[in-house]
Amino acid sequence: MSTTGKLLYTAKTRTTHGRENGIARSSDGHLDIRLGAPGSVRIGTNPEQLFAVAWSACFETAIVQVARKQKIALPASSAIEAEVDLRLENDSYFIGARLKVSLPGVDRMVAQALVNEAHQICAYSKATRGNIDVTISLI
Incomplete structure (x- = not known):
């Protein structure tokens, strides 16, 4: 990974329980979603x-x-x-x-x-x- 150039932004997230029953949140609170496997009946994105x-x-x-x-x-x-x-x-x-x-x-x-x-x-x-x-x- 290159460390040259001006750093514009770093996204910080935390995901628990993986893609099938997971929850993902960003450090700033703008993203707060449930995860589900593709084709799953569980409400959530993948x-x-x-x-x-x-x-x-x-x-x-x-x-x-x-x-x-x-x-x-x-x-x-x-x-x-x-x-x-x-x-x-x-x-x-x-x-x-x-x-x-x-x-x-x-x-x-x-x-x-x-x-x-x-x-x-x-x-x-x-x-x-x-x-x-x-x-x-x-x-």
């Missing part, structure tokens, strides 16, 4: 949903930064649909992800260039690059 939300939020912010730098106006209806898969093979778990980016009204070539550059600067894209199967597409 780590894959949280990862999908976190990555899509980061990725959309990266698109905004790239567009602002290039003086490209983005539509208010921009959105990202994120899908994170939890898979099991040979008793080993792994994840994969798909990001579907919607930039209505933006020329397709311009939109693709924004997505490509955003994928280079997004912290979650950097963290997953080469580690999981990722597909990013314009819809």
